[in-house]
Amino acid sequence: MLRIRYEVNGGPEVLFAEDVAVPVPGPGEVLVRVEAIGVTLPTVRKVREAAEPAHLGGEVAGTVEALGEGVSGFAPGDRVTGLCFAHGYAEHALVHAAMLSPVPDRASAVEAVALVRSGLVARGAQAAGRIEPGETVLVTAAAGAVGTYALQYARAAGAGRVVAAVGSAGKAGFVRGLGADEVVLYEEAAQWGPYDVVLDGVGGDLLAPAVRALAPGGRLVAFSSGGGTVEAYELLVRGASVIGFQMAAIARGEPQLYERRRREQWELHRAGALRITVHDTLPLAEAAAAHRIIEERRNLGKVVLVP
Structure with a gap:
């Protein structure tokens, strides 16, 4: 599978594409076939400022392919979105089940990563x-x-x-x-x-x-x-x-409030009261270009990578 690797600090030019094996979910993890990745400012800053290379995390949305030991509430084929803390810039990503939520049938993966988090x-x-x-x-x-x-x-x-x-x-x-x-x-x-x-x-x-x-x-x-x-x-x-x-304080400490607000925002969007904003979608291999858009403050809304 295609994955974007971050080698050394310094900026978007240090992002490289590589071909790696599809990962296997461990306990509590879900393997997601990624359809969209939301580029976040903290990840862009990490690439620019971190003293050492770090995994590229991000908001991902896609389809569940496999479950790790102890995971309940999800099944292969479910459409989900969530925050991936490691190797999120990839065609497949491992996401902890507690960080995942369902995506409504009417919504696209791009809409999900642009709206939810x-x-x-x-x-x-x-x-x-x-x-x-x-x-x-x-x-x-x-x-x-x-x-x-x-x-x-x-x-x-x-x-x-x-x-x-x-x-x-x-x-x-x-x-x-x-x-x-x-x-x-x-x-x-x-x-x-x-x-x-x-x-x-x-x-x-x-x-x-x-x-x-x-x-x-x-x-x-x-x-x-x-x-x-x-x-x-x-x-x-x-x-x-x-x-x-x-x-994170809400997601981990008040999961019921987190879930209620998540449902509310989808309802507001469906009613036309909350507009989803996407600046652009770029191929996963162009992750460096996506980072430049955010670094140069050109984005109007979310920048999304699509495998």
Whole structure:
């Protein structure tokens, strides 16, 4: 089978295609014939920044081919999606059963990897921010895979004004089409605000101005892998708070909530209330090109690899 290997750190140019044997599922694992792979920013950053080569994980969707010992709830032929932590850039992937969920018959594999994980992160960030009707909400990385859903969930929560923060003016029309009332640029961060809630998917150098943009009593939800530093004084003078959110805490610690939200998002999509956003689909062998799209911040929604 075809698999993409990461040899040394440095960027997309270190991704290579190789032919390897189809893996055998171990205890608790499911062998999935992969039909779509969602490229994530943490994986792209890992390739660029990791000190040593690491397995290429990602969001995968496809069909169950075999079950490891002790797996129940799935059967060969089931259509599933889930998060693969090792060797996800491949025609077949091993996924722990606890990380898998079913894909509705009406949905494609590409739709599944574009919606499920990114949509659940956005939904979780919206809930963590406790958005109240009429409040002003800023969403950073608004044109990204998670940000596109965060805009829609903020609107659905009753936000009075939804503001999209993006890296270039060329993305303004796209995010307005997803419900943004206003668009601001990262280069204008010093003039942002005030906002009741900030859903921050960027972090890093953008985190400090995002905190300063909070209104009195405002809340910032940090859910990116970009890090960043918060000055306690900035929170003190605003009576504001910063809330960290990680999807794994819900998936592992509150599986019933995770499952309920997963079903809800598919229902919202079917009703036309949640739009799936896919920037492009590329062949698996072009994984390096997919990484470049994200590194250069050109994507409008999810970038998907198709074996």
